[in-house]
Amino acid sequence: MGDAEHQQQIKPIADKIKPEDAVTIIYTSGTTGIPKGVVLSHRNVLSNVIASSPCFPPGENMRSLSFLPLNHIFERMVTYLYLFNFTSIYYAESLETIGENLKEVQPDMFTTVPRLLEKVYDKIMEKGNEQTGMKRKLFFWAHSLAEKFELNKSQGAWYDFQLSLANKIVFSKWREGLGGNLKCIVTGGAACQVRLIRIFTAAKIPIMEGYGLTETSPVISVNEYDENGRYFGTVGPVIRDVEVKIAEDGEILCKGPNIMMGYYKRPDLTAEVIDKDGWFATGDIGMMVDDKFLKITDRKKDLFKTSGGKYVAPLPIENRLKESLFIEQAMLVGAERKFVGALIIPSFPNLREWCYKNHVPEGTNEELILNEQVIALYKDLVESFNKFFNHVEQVKKFELLPDDWTVETGELTPKLSLKRKVIMEKFRDAIERIYA
Secondary structure, eight states: OOOHHHHHHHHHHHHHOOTTSEEEEEEOOOSSSSOOEEEEEHHHHHHHHHHHGGGSOOOSSOEEEEOSOTTSHHHHHHHHHHHHTTOEEEEOSOGGGHHHHHHHHOOSEEEEOHHHHHHHHHHHHHHHHHOOHHHHHHHHHHHHHHHTOOTTOOOOHHHHHHHHHHIIIIIHHHHHHTTSOOSEEEEOSSOOOHHHHHHHHHTTOOEEEEEEOGGGSSEEEEOOSSGGGOOTTSOOBBOTTOEEEEOTTSEEEEESTTSOSEETTOHHHHHHHBOTTOOEEEEEEEEEETTTEEEEEEEGGGOEEOTTSOEEOHHHHHHHHTTSTTEEEEEEEOTTSSSEEEEEEEOHHHHHHHHHHTTOOOOOHHHHTTOHHHHHHHHHHHHHHHTTSOGGGSEEEEEEOSSOOOTTTTSBOTTOOBOHHHHHHHTHHHHHHHHO
């Protein structure tokens, strides 16, 4: 807090700051177009901190681990929230050392993006696959129990007993790997696989998925620490003092003290997204579940229409495909085409293990994706997922690619979302092969 002399120096400066003054300009990384400077006021950010606080675990003197970039409003606002609630913040040394830092810090909570959560899950599954005999059987028995878990819904005394046993002998090791002290993980920035949230929550690692944009400071809704405020497959209840309504075309509109002051020196662009009544158009398609929980179905600009005139929302299909241990990344294509196709990047460590077990010759990534047995494996995988989607949404053909998409190579935003236009341009030849 500083000594009395410093407090006296700070007070006159603080007294001059008004709630409507700008506190920051954050440029949206964006997946398309020129970045826009989002001007946020003290009121914008503070209202979000105060409204979000009751959603988080109660208690003082908690610890958090921070590793998301502070030039994004998600981590910036959560940092203010930590300070507001006397939570100590420890900063990870790098993305590579998160595992070690979790064990050192033993945090009560941390924020993440789904991509990193997927990597944590993949490592857990790798270790499970390495087990043999009874240990392996126990691991997959516990995992299958977790896949059936439901919130706020009794599945009977026998299921509860089995899950408590699984938590004691299997999931306790998962929790140890994450520091052993976690109350929850908050995820945002992109859609998280419901299956992952379900499995981690069953393992007593509640995943609180939230939703918002830089323009909304950022939280619009979040699944709460209190189990009554959580619903799988949604981004939780809308936070206090914020209003949400669904437009006729399904777009989510938002209004409240969290809505930005505007885009820096771009009143024209501001007028495109905030109407005269103060409603901000998010660009996301969604719906309300049980009149309480907000559900995001897709990005408005990511929807595409096939040549047959049918709309396809790629995100749910891509997330379903990524549930496979053999699929690292996936992107649907098919705008103005006869059918839906996909670009798929295999999870090469898991694929190589499968190749070893099935006597498929080793090779480079480039050689593996051309191997007929490997292609047959992915055909079967895609076909097994197609049953979850209607005829128009089903992936008819795909291309396997040899290298991961990354921020450094330009296919992902800093939030690890797909830059769809960049990928379509970069892999135009692969897409043409799908439709050849």
